[in-house]
Amino acid sequence: MRSPPKILAFDVFGTVVDWHGSIVRELQRLAPQVDGDAFALAWREGYQPAMQRVRSGELGWTRIDDLHRLILEGLLPRFGLSHLSPAEREHLNRVWHRLDPWPDVLAGLSRLKARYLITPLSNGNIGLLAQMAKRAGLPWDCILSAEVFRAYKPDPATYLGVAQVFDVSPSKVMLCAAHHDDLQAAAACGLRTAYIERPLEFGAAHMKDVSPRPGNELHARDLMDLAGQLGA
Amino acid sequence: MRSPPKILAFDVFGTVVDWHGSIVRELQRLAPQVDGDAFALAWREGYQPAMQRVRSGELGWTRIDDLHRLILEGLLPRFGLSHLSPAEREHLNRVWHRLDPWPDVLAGLSRLKARYLITPLSNGNIGLLAQMAKRAGLPWDCILSAEVFRAYKPDPATYLGVAQVFDVSPSKVMLCAAHHDDLQAAAACGLRTAYIERPLEFGAAHMKDVSPRPGNELHARDLMDLAGQLGA
Numbered sequence: 256m257r258s259p260p261k262i263l264a265f266d267v268f269g270t271v272v273d274w275h276g277s278i279v280r281e282l283q284r285l286a287p288q289v290d291g292d293a294f295a296l297a298w299r300e301g302y303q304p305a306m307q308r309v310r311s312g313e314l315g316w317t318r319i320d321d322l323h324r325l326i327l328e329g330l331l332p333r334f335g336l337s338h339l340s341p342a343e344r345e346h347l348n349r350v351w352h353r354l355d356p357w358p359d360v361l362a363g364l365s366r367l368k369a370r371y372l373i374t375p376l377s378n379g380n381i382g383l384l385a386q387m388a389k390r391a392g393l394p395w396d397c398i399l400s401a402e403v404f405r406a407y408k409p410d411p412a413t414y415l416g417v418a419q420v421f422d423v424s425p426s427k428v429m430l431c432a433a434h435h436d437d438l439q440a441a442a443a444c445g446l447r448t449a450y451i452e453r454p455l456e457f458g459a460a461h462m463k464d465v466s467p468r469p470g471n472e473l474h475a476r477d478l479m480d481l482a483g484q485l486g487a
Numbered sequence: 488m489r490s491p492p493k494i495l496a497f498d499v500f501g502t503v504v505d506w507h508g509s510i511v512r513e514l515q516r517l518a519p520q521v522d523g524d525a526f527a528l529a530w531r532e533g534y535q536p537a538m539q540r541v542r543s544g545e546l547g548w549t550r551i552d553d554l555h556r557l558i559l560e561g562l563l564p565r566f567g568l569s570h571l572s573p574a575e576r577e578h579l580n581r582v583w584h585r586l587d588p589w590p591d592v593l594a595g596l597s598r599l600k601a602r603y604l605i606t607p608l609s610n611g612n613i614g615l616l617a618q619m620a621k622r623a624g625l626p627w628d629c630i631l632s633a634e635v636f637r638a639y640k641p642d643p644a645t646y647l648g649v650a651q652v653f654d655v656s657p658s659k660v661m662l663c664a665a666h667h668d669d670l671q672a673a674a675a676c677g678l679r680t681a682y683i684e685r686p687l688e689f690g691a692a693h694m695k696d697v698s699p700r701p702g703n704e705l706h707a708r709d710l711m712d713l714a715g716q717l718g719a
Binding site: 320372374380381382384385386388389395396397398399402403420421422 | 552604606612613614616617618620621627628629630631634635652653654
């Protein structure tokens with residue numbers, strides 16, 4: 256490896272936490288008759304188009320909590336959940352604050368934290384990320400979010416913002432993510448990249464291809480493997 | 488007490504960490520011939536006027552790291568330290584990242600964290616606060632800073648910003664600070680207030696009057712006392 260990074264910035268949805276499994280479990284409790292797998296996938300499918308409305312300027316700055324709620328309102332009739340009260344809708348929307356980490360995450364982050372400064376770099380809002388970390392015990396050194404930079408990934412302001420916050424060159428920051436497009440955008444800004452395999456991101460019925468691609472500096476099975484590769 | 492707050496936001500310099508003692512100790516190692524007490528007080532005296540230049544618009548948004556450096560450059564000749572190299576000046580400037588917490592802080596914050604979401608609300612920049620927390624072991628749930636809101640306390644955008652980040656009313660946020668002016672500005676925005684006694688903030692030679700004032704909801708000897716009063 257080149258000279259080691261100082262800051263590890265983590266994508267969160269899919270990389271650190273299992274949004275699909277967590278939403279399926281929530282639906283199972285709330286409405287067992289609903290197809291939780293389809294519901295979770297549909298909610299997440301609305302995510303990029305919703306952020307695009309912000310990126311394009313059609314919507315002013317809007318937090319992910321509010322974008323998730325917008326998408327949810329469209330889903331409820333499709334899944335026979337129109338009877339949910341406003342309070343129930345709000346509680347369901349907050350499931351994104353209650354996502355469970357993948358099994359390797361707490362131990363992996365603890366090892367990495369002993370040697371590096373670890374922070375999320377997520378499109379999730381600060382409050383969402385802080386509540387998620389508190390509930391799950393994610394030991395972040397601080398919480399960086401699109402909300403801090405008022406720009407959504409893959410806007411360069413987010414990747415370069417991490418380096419600026421810590422007053423280091425982009426080459427001292429490594430983005431760790433389960434998504435090649437995120438990593439590619441970070442690399443274009445001069446950040447280092449580590450791909451994390453999350454074959455179950457979309458559920459066991461929709462296995463993801465996690466084979467290595469040449470563009471990434473590191474390729475790790477999970478965060479324990481990453482800690483080993485980074486000498487932590 | 489009224490219905491309890493959900494979020495505890497802490498002033499940092501003086502309230503959580505002992506800037507005076509930490510700078511005196513740093514100077515003692517670096518330049519024992521210098522009057523560390525006078526040096527620390529002079530550095531801190533430059534702080535409000537420097538932020539005022541940002542608040543007034545004379546300077547664009549400038550982080551505390553850079554304001555501390557501006558002030559430091561003016562102090563070095565006065566204290567016979569003009570011989571310091573650029574690297575030594577930068578290292579000395581980063582003493583604000585290496586401030587030690589008061590003795591009650593780690594245990595007090597750990598207790599409070601079990602029941603409340605705890606965050607700094609400091610004029611210090613995010614990188615400074617994150618490095619300080621990592622070195623000292625401050626167990627923040629997230630790191631909020633003037634840098635997030637692009638405004639310095641006592642600008643209402645900072646106090647109200649905490650409530651907005653967590654999507655709660657200002658009355659669910661309690662500012663904990665050793666400075667009455669900070670607390671007064673927070674109260675004017677609808678936040679709750681807890682005064683923390685820090686009689687040694689300016690050093691043992693300059694004891695601070697820490698007697699209770701009627702405007703504050705709570706008055707605590709230290710963070711252990713605060714934890715007791717808040718049922719944590």
